[in-house]
Amino acid sequence: GAVVSQHPSWVICKSGTSVKIECRSLDFQATTMFWYRQFPKQSLMLMATSNEGSKATYEQGVEKDKFLINHASLTLSTLTVTSAHPEDSSFYICSAREQGLAGGPLYTDTQYFGPGTRLTVL
Amino acid sequence: AQSVTQPDIHITVSEGASLELRCNYSYGATPYLFWYVQSPGQGLQLLLKYFSGDTLVQGIKGFEAEFKRSQSSFNLRKPSVHWSDAAEYFCAVRLASGGSYIPTFGRGTSLIVHP
Numbered sequence: 001g002a003v004v005s006q007h008p009s010w011v012i013c014k015s016g017t018s019v020k021i022e023c024r025s026l027d028f029q030a031t032t033m034f035w036y037r038q039f040p041k042q043s044l045m046l047m048a049t050s051n052e053g054s055k056a057t058y059e060q061g062v063e064k065d066k067f068l069i070n071h072a073s074l075t076l077s078t079l080t081v082t083s084a085h086p087e088d089s090s091f092y093i094c095s096a097r098e099q100g101l102a103g104g105p106l107y108t109d110t111q112y113f114g115p116g117t118r119l120t121v122l
Numbered sequence: 123a124q125s126v127t128q129p130d131i132h133i134t135v136s137e138g139a140s141l142e143l144r145c146n147y148s149y150g151a152t153p154y155l156f157w158y159v160q161s162p163g164q165g166l167q168l169l170l171k172y173f174s175g176d177t178l179v180q181g182i183k184g185f186e187a188e189f190k191r192s193q194s195s196f197n198l199r200k201p202s203v204h205w206s207d208a209a210e211y212f213c214a215v216r217l218a219s220g221g222s223y224i225p226t227f228g229r230g231t232s233l234i235v236h237p
Contacts, residue, residue, distance in 0.1 A: 006165070034224070043212065043229045044166075093165050097223070109154070109173075111214075111225065113166040 023094030
């Protein structure tokens, strides 16, 4: 259980184009998903928190107009990199928060990560 | 401020040897603690987590971790390392209740396994 998928796993695009990355929780509902960016040999940098049915919360320094996030359902969040440039090339990872019922035997409150998307902008 | 420290950037061990990866945290309240592993070009896989109860937790792939409140540590251990364990390991900490439920990640420790 607790599987998160991402699509595509890699993408190459020309500078100025937009790229959409999908993140899906396959066997649980996730009211909250997260988008991270990871540079080589570095830790994850949280970009934004995506809440189902509401606007995403962006971390300081992340351009919300450039990185559009939509969390239209309890199992799907999308990240669109608009007008991509070479400096946007990176490894993007999403995660989904599995909660279960607070206080119940199945309570987990754990983030599960997708396999990541390698974006290369030429 | 809340922080997570993984003091070792790289750890090199021989296959079959024991392993301990260190993680220290600075939090003002009871934390939830996690260890994740990332293979090259992949996402993060949850190895184990500690919420409460027994301070020695067992995870997947033969890993275990011990929560030591007095030392603010949550070190990851494995008695015998396999070559397939070579990867990047991340410790993550978040508040158990109140405040932000978003975890803070350490910078990671790269495990190199020699045959």
